[in-house]
Amino acid sequence: MARTLFDKIxxxxxxxxxxxxxxxxxxxxxxLHEGSNHAFRTLAAWNRPVRRPRSAIACADHYVxxxxxxxxxxxxxxxxxxxxxxxxxxxxxxxxxxxxxHDDPLxxxxxxxxxxxxxxxxxxxxxxxxxxxxxxxxxxxxAFGTGSSELAHILATQTLWQATPQRxxxxxxxxxxxxxxxxxxxxxxxxxxxxxxxxxxxxxxAGSAVRALSMEQRMTLCNLSIEGGARGGMVAxxxxxxxYLADRPHAPKGADLExxxxxxxxLQTDDGASFDREVRIDGSRVxxxxxxxxxxxxxxxxxxxxxDPANEGDPVRREAMKAALAYMDLKPGMRLCDVPINxxxxxxxxxxRIEDLRAAAEVARRGxxxxxxxxxxxxRSVKRQAxxxxxxxxxxxxxxxxxxxxxxxxxxxxxxxxRPGERCASTSNRNYKGRQGPGSRTHLxxxxxxxxxxxxxHITDARRLGPAAQ
Amino acid sequence: MTEPFTxxxxxxxxxxxxxxxTDQVVPSRFSKLxxxxxxxxxxxxxxxxxxDGSPNEDFVFNRPDYQGAKILLARRNFGIGSSRxxxxxxxxxxxxxALIAPSFGEIFFNNCFKRGVLxxxxxxxxxxxxxxYLAARPGAxxxxxxxxxxxxxxxxxxxxxxxxxxxxxCLVKGFDEIALTESYGKAIADFEAxxxxxxxxxxxxxxxxxx
Ligand code: SF4
Numbered sequence: 052m053a054r055t056l057f058d059k060i061x062x063x064x065x066x067x068x069x070x071x072x073x074x075x076x077x078x079x080x081x082x083l084h085e086g087s088n089h090a091f092r093t094l095a096a097w098n099r100p101v102r103r104p105r106s107a108i109a110c111a112d113h114y115v116x117x118x119x120x121x122x123x124x125x126x127x128x129x130x131x132x133x134x135x136x137x138x139x140x141x142x143x144x145x146x147x148x149x150x151x152x153h154d155d156p157l158x159x160x161x162x163x164x165x166x167x168x169x170x171x172x173x174x175x176x177x178x179x180x181x182x183x184x185x186x187x188x189x190x191x192x193x194a195f196g197t198g199s200s201e202l203a204h205i206l207a208t209q210t211l212w213q214a215t216p217q218r219x220x221x222x223x224x225x226x227x228x229x230x231x232x233x234x235x236x237x238x239x240x241x242x243x244x245x246x247x248x249x250x251x252x253x254x255x256x257a258g259s260a261v262r263a264l265s266m267e268q269r270m271t272l273c274n275l276s277i278e279g280g281a282r283g284g285m286v287a288x289x290x291x292x293x294x295y296l297a298d299r300p301h302a303p304k305g306a307d308l309e310x311x312x313x314x315x316x317x318l319q320t321d322d323g324a325s326f327d328r329e330v331r332i333d334g335s336r337v338x339x340x341x342x343x344x345x346x347x348x349x350x351x352x353x354x355x356x357x358x359d360p361a362n363e364g365d366p367v368r369r370e371a372m373k374a375a376l377a378y379m380d381l382k383p384g385m386r387l388c389d390v391p392i393n394x395x396x397x398x399x400x401x402x403x404r405i406e407d408l409r410a411a412a413e414v415a416r417r418g419x420x421x422x423x424x425x426x427x428x429x430x431r432s433v434k435r436q437a438x439x440x441x442x443x444x445x446x447x448x449x450x451x452x453x454x455x456x457x458x459x460x461x462x463x464x465x466x467x468x469x470r471p472g473e474r475c476a477s478t479s480n481r482n483y484k485g486r487q488g489p490g491s492r493t494h495l496x497x498x499x500x501x502x503x504x505x506x507x508x509h510i511t512d513a514r515r516l517g518p519a520a521q
Numbered sequence: 522m523t524e525p526f527t528x529x530x531x532x533x534x535x536x537x538x539x540x541x542x543t544d545q546v547v548p549s550r551f552s553k554l555x556x557x558x559x560x561x562x563x564x565x566x567x568x569x570x571x572x573d574g575s576p577n578e579d580f581v582f583n584r585p586d587y588q589g590a591k592i593l594l595a596r597r598n599f600g601i602g603s604s605r606x607x608x609x610x611x612x613x614x615x616x617x618x619a620l621i622a623p624s625f626g627e628i629f630f631n632n633c634f635k636r637g638v639l640x641x642x643x644x645x646x647x648x649x650x651x652x653x654y655l656a657a658r659p660g661a662x663x664x665x666x667x668x669x670x671x672x673x674x675x676x677x678x679x680x681x682x683x684x685x686x687x688x689x690x691c692l693v694k695g696f697d698e699i700a701l702t703e704s705y706g707k708a709i710a711d712f713e714a715x716x717x718x719x720x721x722x723x724x725x726x727x728x729x730x731x732x
Contacts, residue, residue: 066705066708066709066712067705067708069686069687069701070686071686072685072686072687073685073686073687073688075702075705075708075709077709077712077713077716079723086552086604086605089555089556089606089607092555092556093556097697097699099699131553135553172723175723180604181604182602182603182604182628196604196628197604197628197631197632198604198605198606198609198628198629198631198632198635199556199606200606200632200635200636201631201632201635203699204698204699204702207699208699208702208703208709209709209713210702210709212685212687212698212701212702214685246540246598246601247597247598247601247624250598250624250625250626250627251627280598280601280624280626280627282627282628303722307721307722308722310721310722311720311722314720345540346540367539367596367597367645368539370538370539371539371540374538462549462603463549464549464550464552481542481602483542483544483545483602484544484545485544485548485567486544489567
């Protein structure tokens with residue numbers, strides 16, 4: 052029978068099924084961060100050891116400061132964060148789990164570090180203590196986030212009870228226009244299906260525009276799957292995937308690689324396989340987008356009028372739009388390109404990989420920042436790579452701040468906060484009320500749009516900026 | 522671990538909002554608190570309390586009609602966002618035992634079961650009718666029957682809901698999944714042996730070659 056990519060991976064991981072309902076799924080990789088300390092408390096309460104310590108890695112990302120890191124833990128201004136990281140170090144040590152802590156040269160955001168080290172592999176099931184674990188689906192893996200009890204369950208048993216999700220395929224035909232990024236595409240998809248359109252589904256992204264994306268861009272696309280409500284999203288592995296994995300420290304090599312490739316090449320949706328829902332998007336019509344509201348489906352093109360709730364037929368959405376406009380201090384009909392912003396954040400597990408920084412630097416070199424703009428590489432490896440390419444110089448010369456790696460302004464728990472009432476053009480993935488700090492207002496954009504916003508003080512389509520100043 | 526959940530008749534708080542994310546359920550600054558009892562104050566903290574810590578009388582949780590409520594009714598997409606389990610813990614600590622909405626953030630939905638809370642998905646039309654029913658009778662109770670998988674409001678309104686077999690059994694019996702899973706210990710070990718033989722390249726010791 053013709054099967055989907057998702058089915059092929061899922062079915063291989065079913066250990067057993069309970070009364071025709073939930074399946075017990077075998078988990079290949081487990082991704083942990085500071086918040087996963089809760090899972091170790093649960094494990095201790097259950098009095099169970101970790102079954103397979105070296106199937107897990109842990110990263111310090113949410114709580115690390117992005118300045119003053121050379122001072123080590125003493126450089127942490129928020130004592131509670133320092134204590135959580137110290138606890139995480141003890142947990143990792145006690146259970147023999149590899150940790151990339153605040154001072155590690157390979158430290159970074161979990162969803163940047165695991166792929167760049169070759170830990171994220173096609174055909175695997177990857178679970179993380181973070182909702183954006185769906186990022187790893189870019190490699191043709193079934194990857195999703197979970198809470199601390201389920202993490203503890205995986206630590207103890209290497210398995211998880213899960214209901215089998217429905218399958219959705221999103222086919223993006225054509226090709227993205229010049230200067231249009233995977234972030235714009237992801238926002239266009241969420242605008243189309245709604246921020247709840249994916250609930251109950253696992254998504255496969257397909258079509259020529261998706262095939263043409265680099266691995267970095269596929270990670271951006273899959274990262275936003277959960278913002279469309281889906282537990283995860285995936286792209287079938289292909290030569291782009293295999294090329295990215297070549298020579299990564301943890302990816303298979305030699306004879307192992309030949310074996311792995313034989314398997315990986317079978318990871319395609321069969322012709323004739325059926326999906327519970329299919330959505331088609333014309334890639335050539337995707338514009339540079341920005342969010343105007345407080346959920347990631349509330350997006351418009353940079354120069355498109357903000358929609359009027361009065362024209363929304365669905366009453367629940369209408370009320371959500373009104374509440375969002377009030378919180379964001381915007382009115383229907385306004386255009387985001389006319390609204391001044393207060394700061395810019397280029398970073399997060401959505402958009403802080405090397406290609407993202409290159410795209411932002413390409414724009415930054417054309418002017419000077421007129422508002423505070425923070426560039427936070429997704430990992431220290433990305434930071435070193437960017438520095439070797441001179442991107443840090445470009446950013447600094449343009450008046451952007453070049454910082455150390457972490458989640459930073461994406462959620463602000465490390466102290467990097469957007470002030471109350473201020474507007475931030477941000478390359479992150481969530482624009483909820485107060486996400487970047489109490490009272491903060493977030494506009495989700497691509498790296499190029501964010502950099503252009505820094506130069507003009509308004510959300511700006513980078514394609515409209517003049518050429519580089521000489 | 523949790524107390525068994527069978528039948529519940531209780532007052533319902535109608536929270537007439539969609540897209541309530543876990544940052545609203547528990548502001549992120551509280552997410553470091555060890556997850557356990559004592560989370561009652563952090564539930565909807567910034568909605569329930571003003572900056573000076575006094576109760577915000579306008580928020581539905583603070584209205585006299587709904588004191589002692591054990592059920593929360595909400596609109597679409599309740600509990601989207603962060604995977605933090607403190608959100609489910611706070612719901613339980615506050616005394617809520619069941620949540621009803623047309624859809625939930627999936628991670629939050631699963632976390633609820635781990636903390637003894639029953640999240641119930643009902644079709645939007647049924648949820649609308651429940652909101653109408655409660656608007657006409659503030660402080661009214663409804664009945665949830667988990668073994669029968671029904672929600673009943675008054676004599677005329679009964680709605681059926683679906684639930685996973687593992688989730689139902691764990692709630693009804695009040696035990697952790699880990700006990701169930703360990704009863705499959707041999708199946709897991711056999712699976713793992715076969716799996717490791719088939720995918721030797723996956724058996725790498727993470728970390729060993731990274732440095
Ligand atoms: S960068 Fe943001 S979304 Fe990504 S893991 Fe960190 S806090 Fe979560």
